[in-house]
Amino acid sequence: MTLPAQRHGTGTDPGPGPGPGPGGELAEPGFWQLPPEHRLAAFARLRALGAPVFVPEGAGRGHWALVRHSQVQEASRLPKVFASAPGVTTPEPARWVRALFGDSMVNLDGPDHAQLRKIVQRAFTPRLLAAAEEDVHAVAARIVDDVLEERPDEFVSAVASRLPLEVICNMMGIPERYRAEIADRVNHASEHIGVERGLAARLRMPGRGLRALARMQRMVAGIGRERRKNPTDDLISALVRANVDGQALGARQLGAFFSLLMVAGVETTRNAITHGLTLLTDHPAQRDLLLSDFEAYGDGAVDEMIRHSTPIIQFRRTVVAEHTMDGHLFRPGDKVVLYYASANRDEGVFTDPDAFDITRSPNPHLGFGGGGPHFCLGAHLARVEMRALFRELLTRPVGLRAVGLPDLAGSNFDNRVRSLRFAFERP
Numbered sequence: 514m515t516l517p518a519q520r521h522g523t524g525t526d527p528g529p530g531p532g533p534g535p536g537g538e539l540a541e542p543g544f545w546q547l548p549p550e551h552r553l554a555a556f557a558r559l560r561a562l563g564a565p566v567f568v569p570e571g572a573g574r575g576h577w578a579l580v581r582h583s584q585v586q587e588a589s590r591l592p593k594v595f596a597s598a599p600g601v602t603t604p605e606p607a608r609w610v611r612a613l614f615g616d617s618m619v620n621l622d623g624p625d626h627a628q629l630r631k632i633v634q635r636a637f638t639p640r641l642l643a644a645a646e647e648d649v650h651a652v653a654a655r656i657v658d659d660v661l662e663e664r665p666d667e668f669v670s671a672v673a674s675r676l677p678l679e680v681i682c683n684m685m686g687i688p689e690r691y692r693a694e695i696a697d698r699v700n701h702a703s704e705h706i707g708v709e710r711g712l713a714a715r716l717r718m719p720g721r722g723l724r725a726l727a728r729m730q731r732m733v734a735g736i737g738r739e740r741r742k743n744p745t746d747d748l749i750s751a752l753v754r755a756n757v758d759g760q761a762l763g764a765r766q767l768g769a770f771f772s773l774l775m776v777a778g779v780e781t782t783r784n785a786i787t788h789g790l791t792l793l794t795d796h797p798a799q800r801d802l803l804l805s806d807f808e809a810y811g812d813g814a815v816d817e818m819i820r821h822s823t824p825i826i827q828f829r830r831t832v833v834a835e836h837t838m839d840g841h842l843f844r845p846g847d848k849v850v851l852y853y854a855s856a857n858r859d860e861g862v863f864t865d866p867d868a869f870d871i872t873r874s875p876n877p878h879l880g881f882g883g884g885g886p887h888f889c890l891g892a893h894l895a896r897v898e899m900r901a902l903f904r905e906l907l908t909r910p911v912g913l914r915a916v917g918l919p920d921l922a923g924s925n926f927d928n929r930v931r932s933l934r935f936a937f938e939r940p
Contacts, residue, residue: 686747
């Protein structure tokens with residue numbers, strides 16, 4: 514691979530072309546197809562350099578890679594320096610897409626973000642959250658009942674995807690008749706994010722993904738109109754009727770939030786669950802320890818699964834004010850990428866970071882973000898879902914284990930698992 518020269522301290526355009534040096538591999542599609550251990554080794558080399566490293570992306574463009582735990586956390590907590598707008602993903606959403614679909618909360622800053630988040634938080638009442646948590650346990654039990662009866666052999670579709678999808682649809686109040694279509698739209702909208710594709714797929718898939726989002730948003734907008742007239746005890750009703758400083762969610766805002774909740778809430782949790790089964794299969798001593806006292810070790814196991822797998826690999830930020838970090842001066846207009854996958858293996862924070870250790874304490878992983886105003890709203894729900902599901906999976910009389918390696922998507926955005934075979938240890 515050809516690697517670019519490292520630049521420090523200027524914050525200016527580092528040049529148009531790649532040269533020898535660290536960091537350039539992060540911009541190469543082939544890097545994200547490598548086995549995970551190779552990518553983690555590359556991140557370890559970058560962390561050892563100390564200062565942020567420039568990653569060229571062609572034609573004079575590029576980003577500064579934040580790979581240390583302290584760097585990712587600092588950038589996350591300084592939104593007035595490291596802004597989420599115009600977008601946290603690569604490529605950034607086009608203006609016409611934002612105008613058509615509305616701005617997702619993850620791409621907003623300042624008062625706009627604070628107001629929208631306040632409306633959403635107001636809708637998450639204690640009563641709604643208590644009902645959702647109770648529902649999680651019922652859904653997890655039902656899914657495992659179905660698995661034991663039907664004996665499927667593919668884990669993502671049979672288990673990992675079902676739990677977060679059903680829980681979120683129940684919480685939102687999505688009618689049953691829409692759910693199969695929503696599951697299909699979520700897959701279409703998210704299956705190629707950050708994945709290198711051939712020319713034909715690149716020309717075809719963006720439109721397919723946007724159509725999927727458009728259909729989901731039209732669907733939820735229609736439900737929202739109905740709930741304004743006839744509210745029920747669900748999240749959509751609460752969102753369209755929540756009043757914060759005279760404002761509630763409009764149709765586009767509701768659609769954008771629903772898309773974020775479905776793609777982020779379903780995808781990240783399903784991937785963490787799937788990686789979790791693989792980790793417990795590959796580390797039988799840790800599995801035995803968890804089974805010996807699930808109450809004592811369950812929370813630690815969930816957090817270690819999230820740290821070890823890091824469902825979201827990276828988010829992008831745009832620098833809007835001068836700032837110095839680890840000897841490097843950032844200037845307005847610079848692009849930075851927060852590599853959570855690297856931060857969660859920082860040997861300066863985590864002892865033996867590549868080990869899977871459910872007793873790890875403290876475990877200040879950044880699997881839900883690095884803090885600040887964009888810390889994941891669904892962090893608590895995701896933890897509850899994972900704990901409930903693994904309790905059901907592991908404490909039933911029939912043991913489950915992963916078979917073979919997970920089929921990874923090779924994405925530079927999320928640690929997506931396409932499929933994972935699994936089997937029963939006992940008949």
